[in-house]
Amino acid sequence: MDVKTVAATYRDYQKKIRAYGHASGVLTYDKVTGAPKGAEAGVSETLEVLNEASYRLETSKELLDAVDFLYAHRDGLDRIMRREIEEYMRGVEYIKSIPEDEYMAFMTLTNEASDVWHRAKNENDYESFKPYLQKIFDTQRKFALYYKHDRDPYDTLLDFYERGLTKKRLDDFFGALKSSIVPLIAKISKARPIEDGFMHGHFPVDAQRRFSDYLMQVMCIDRERCSIDETEHPFTENFGKNDVRITTHYYDNDFTNSMYSVVHEGGHALYELGSGDEYEHTNIAGGASMAMHETISRFYENIIGRSRPFCKLILPKVRELFPQFEAVSDEEFYRACNVSRPSLIRMEADELTYALHIIVRYEIERDMIDGAYTADEIPRVWREKYKEYLGVDVPDDKHGVLQDSHWSGGSVGYFPTYALGSAYGAQILHKMKDDIDVDEAVRSGSTKAINDWLGEHIFRHSAMYDPDELLHMCTGESFDPKYYIDYLTSKYSKLYELS
Amino acid sequence: MDVKTVAATYRDYQKKIRAYGHASGVLTYDKVTGAPKGAEAGVSETLEVLNEASYRLETSKELLDAVDFLYAHRDGLDRIMRREIEEYMRGVEYIKSIPEDEYMAFMTLTNEASDVWHRAKNENDYESFKPYLQKIFDTQRKFALYYKHDRDPYDTLLDFYERGLTKKRLDDFFGALKSSIVPLIAKISKARPIEDGFMHGHFPVDAQRRFSDYLMQVMCIDRERCSIDETEHPFTENFGKNDVRITTHYYDNDFTNSMYSVVHEGGHALYELGSGDEYEHTNIAGGASMAMHETISRFYENIIGRSRPFCKLILPKVRELFPQFEAVSDEEFYRACNVSRPSLIRMEADELTYALHIIVRYEIERDMIDGAYTADEIPRVWREKYKEYLGVDVPDDKHGVLQDSHWSGGSVGYFPTYALGSAYGAQILHKMKDDIDVDEAVRSGSTKAINDWLGEHIFRHSAMYDPDELLHMCTGESFDPKYYIDYLTSKYSKLYELS
Numbered sequence: 001m002d003v004k005t006v007a008a009t010y011r012d013y014q015k016k017i018r019a020y021g022h023a024s025g026v027l028t029y030d031k032v033t034g035a036p037k038g039a040e041a042g043v044s045e046t047l048e049v050l051n052e053a054s055y056r057l058e059t060s061k062e063l064l065d066a067v068d069f070l071y072a073h074r075d076g077l078d079r080i081m082r083r084e085i086e087e088y089m090r091g092v093e094y095i096k097s098i099p100e101d102e103y104m105a106f107m108t109l110t111n112e113a114s115d116v117w118h119r120a121k122n123e124n125d126y127e128s129f130k131p132y133l134q135k136i137f138d139t140q141r142k143f144a145l146y147y148k149h150d151r152d153p154y155d156t157l158l159d160f161y162e163r164g165l166t167k168k169r170l171d172d173f174f175g176a177l178k179s180s181i182v183p184l185i186a187k188i189s190k191a192r193p194i195e196d197g198f199m200h201g202h203f204p205v206d207a208q209r210r211f212s213d214y215l216m217q218v219m220c221i222d223r224e225r226c227s228i229d230e231t232e233h234p235f236t237e238n239f240g241k242n243d244v245r246i247t248t249h250y251y252d253n254d255f256t257n258s259m260y261s262v263v264h265e266g267g268h269a270l271y272e273l274g275s276g277d278e279y280e281h282t283n284i285a286g287g288a289s290m291a292m293h294e295t296i297s298r299f300y301e302n303i304i305g306r307s308r309p310f311c312k313l314i315l316p317k318v319r320e321l322f323p324q325f326e327a328v329s330d331e332e333f334y335r336a337c338n339v340s341r342p343s344l345i346r347m348e349a350d351e352l353t354y355a356l357h358i359i360v361r362y363e364i365e366r367d368m369i370d371g372a373y374t375a376d377e378i379p380r381v382w383r384e385k386y387k388e389y390l391g392v393d394v395p396d397d398k399h400g401v402l403q404d405s406h407w408s409g410g411s412v413g414y415f416p417t418y419a420l421g422s423a424y425g426a427q428i429l430h431k432m433k434d435d436i437d438v439d440e441a442v443r444s445g446s447t448k449a450i451n452d453w454l455g456e457h458i459f460r461h462s463a464m465y466d467p468d469e470l471l472h473m474c475t476g477e478s479f480d481p482k483y484y485i486d487y488l489t490s491k492y493s494k495l496y497e498l499s
Numbered sequence: 500m501d502v503k504t505v506a507a508t509y510r511d512y513q514k515k516i517r518a519y520g521h522a523s524g525v526l527t528y529d530k531v532t533g534a535p536k537g538a539e540a541g542v543s544e545t546l547e548v549l550n551e552a553s554y555r556l557e558t559s560k561e562l563l564d565a566v567d568f569l570y571a572h573r574d575g576l577d578r579i580m581r582r583e584i585e586e587y588m589r590g591v592e593y594i595k596s597i598p599e600d601e602y603m604a605f606m607t608l609t610n611e612a613s614d615v616w617h618r619a620k621n622e623n624d625y626e627s628f629k630p631y632l633q634k635i636f637d638t639q640r641k642f643a644l645y646y647k648h649d650r651d652p653y654d655t656l657l658d659f660y661e662r663g664l665t666k667k668r669l670d671d672f673f674g675a676l677k678s679s680i681v682p683l684i685a686k687i688s689k690a691r692p693i694e695d696g697f698m699h700g701h702f703p704v705d706a707q708r709r710f711s712d713y714l715m716q717v718m719c720i721d722r723e724r725c726s727i728d729e730t731e732h733p734f735t736e737n738f739g740k741n742d743v744r745i746t747t748h749y750y751d752n753d754f755t756n757s758m759y760s761v762v763h764e765g766g767h768a769l770y771e772l773g774s775g776d777e778y779e780h781t782n783i784a785g786g787a788s789m790a791m792h793e794t795i796s797r798f799y800e801n802i803i804g805r806s807r808p809f810c811k812l813i814l815p816k817v818r819e820l821f822p823q824f825e826a827v828s829d830e831e832f833y834r835a836c837n838v839s840r841p842s843l844i845r846m847e848a849d850e851l852t853y854a855l856h857i858i859v860r861y862e863i864e865r866d867m868i869d870g871a872y873t874a875d876e877i878p879r880v881w882r883e884k885y886k887e888y889l890g891v892d893v894p895d896d897k898h899g900v901l902q903d904s905h906w907s908g909g910s911v912g913y914f915p916t917y918a919l920g921s922a923y924g925a926q927i928l929h930k931m932k933d934d935i936d937v938d939e940a941v942r943s944g945s946t947k948a949i950n951d952w953l954g955e956h957i958f959r960h961s962a963m964y965d966p967d968e969l970l971h972m973c974t975g976e977s978f979d980p981k982y983y984i985d986y987l988t989s990k991y992s993k994l995y996e997l998s
Contacts, residue, residue, distance in 0.1 A: 019548035022541060023522040026529050034533055038724035038741030042521060049518035053552065206705060225537035242537030 020054035033229040110410040117408035124398040134375035154369040157413030191496040196336035203255040234261035236268035267300030274459030289467040294421025309442040342390040358419040423484035431475040519553035532728040609909040616907035623897040633874035653868040656912030690995040695835035702754040733760035735767035766799030773958025788966040793920025808941040841889040857918035922983035930974040
């Protein structure tokens, strides 16, 4: 056996596994975009067959032997292949650590849980979802311990989504954030509210579709390589760097909802579109981590998209499409795009209060994995924390613990990456300003200069580096939450004219 | 081995093969509908992997042994399984009769030929396509003889697409048709033309999209089980009876193009949507044959969709969406929807002249398989026949032999099913009128009564019966072209006020 032959075997398997992933991905994407409702059952049956075939490839002895061999000879591999094998090895070790029947049972559990959660959310029926939620937390704790029996299981879960992330680091970050943001929000609640009545009205969906096209143009998103569709909830999907899809949802009484979805998902898209060519068709392609992806999407959505120059840039198009904005000034529009108001729903939260929604979820999943309480108590804990951090009363579970799909799909340890992303973004902005005049770049009519800077420092590196390594390469220092806290404090103190 | 165990093995293979077909189908559908252009290369790579995996399943010894066993024990199978195995056995026997390397070579040939044809059509370059065309005819003749060495090879090819169809039957049908239609068309060319200037103008695509929704509603097409998308050429695809897709193409200077596409593809969709539940997940699901499918789509498009009551029914909606129709009367609209004008392009042909386009193709492929001449002579023969039957001069091959994709994809013997479909439809109409008042049904506001009748007599039987058997069950007699000839003669003599 020589490295070259074994590498070819590995590549051949990867090509097939990628093909199954591609097929499953398109089936799922099609199901939530163009397909008629009746497609659902057939898609599930087909995914079952494809997943089984893919699982058989992923766990085949030939592939695993190849990975073992390459890993043992990693010093002789080129840098991309070496990174690829090292990354792959973690996944293999995780899968190997879990008994096959338990792994399959968990797949079935999360499939069922997703359906149950959908119904439970619609019917505000936490009780029906509760046993699934408990089982998901229990299983994830068990799996984490199978994989790393001597590590805190929640640290293991966090590490899946963000390499090197720990409870300790998050407790520090979120502690600092809470101590400055909670009082800031309390002050804002007593300040003079920003006038945003003109943001409500009737906004025809056809005009909003044209507005999305305009926004993608402003963001310099290549439409030959990125499409936009409509779904219940916006998301970004990609099947390689030349086939990226973003989705949005149009509400005819609020055009900014879709507007900021497009800018947010457009950020994800730019990251994928800018992934290094040399990593295409490897597991290095795409973003460095979930948090780094969220960094980019939130960078475009909030730091750029809610900046004064961006609001000024797009207002003429807003006026053209929605004539009721004729009399709205640049400053009025900017301020209205930045209203902060504590709310119940994470997906509708503004830039300032968003992180507190995440902190609530973080503390609950951390403590659930610790076994501090059971799923019975989550709704109560949820209500208490929302009251304490955001000052709002949660009327029911539909507007509380049932609002997000993540846990039903088995994702535990994922939520913190959302808040981390915002914080990374502020640190990156600080560095970007050393190199380019960010406001001036936007005033020139597009985000091109910003795309280029991020392309050079972030996008092109794909997942070649761990996220903390990449952040350090990009900003010259380790993660420091102060940039984020300073950014929020400064921006919102000015907006609300706090003394 | 007992039948039950072997049947389970067969079903398990079929489930997997169906899943691969489903995945490939959705990838291809997505590629021509929502996907960005950049998706193409990735889709080809994935299809290659899926096709290979599927081919390995289809040709696995375990499956073929199971089919052999079940076929040998077919008397002990239930009616659906028996039909399924008998149908499956034909495909197996065909594949088995061809040496694997020749079969693979033909796949490669048609893949290449499709690309060459695309280019040749765009560049009006028959010479580059000619060697491929010759090879395709030669190979299909050879394969037909491998499969049935003692039968006329063109009869074998016809039988693939329409069980029991022969040259003899088509010569009789097309002979009768030519002798009545060719003189009718000649008479019409001297009659007073129908005024249809008002059919041209500007028709906004958004309004046409709303019109498509309206037409699908008139046809009672369940939108929960059938979607509509936009593609270069309209088609119908389905992934089971609960996931049917139709597509159309909007031209902003002609709304009837998309209108009749939607009604035509809507007919295909109704057939799939109405397939018997008991056949779902078997190879019996769907239509009885290509010709029977075309029967239904053309029935809705022409017999219903171009009828006086249908035109009258939809005109108010046409006026609402396209105000320029305010002053157009029911009779004017009806007549304009039925203009007959000999043309060069099959896809644009009207109800009356359509069959002649098919006859040209039929006579050429029949004679090519006979070896009566070579691909060198096709353009000349094409021009001569168009002149003789339709009275038109073919200016170049782009508007002649290069216009259709069928031969480049290897489909020889397929074209006749198009004409057969129209003729079956007229015979079915004759019988339907015994049971229901077809015009009155349409006047009531939808095609529901027609859908129900066809559902009862055709749709629900799926492919459980051979098409000629089904036609006999439905109409009480064998195929008789007189109904079609009478229908065309009567309708067009009145329209053009021929004496």
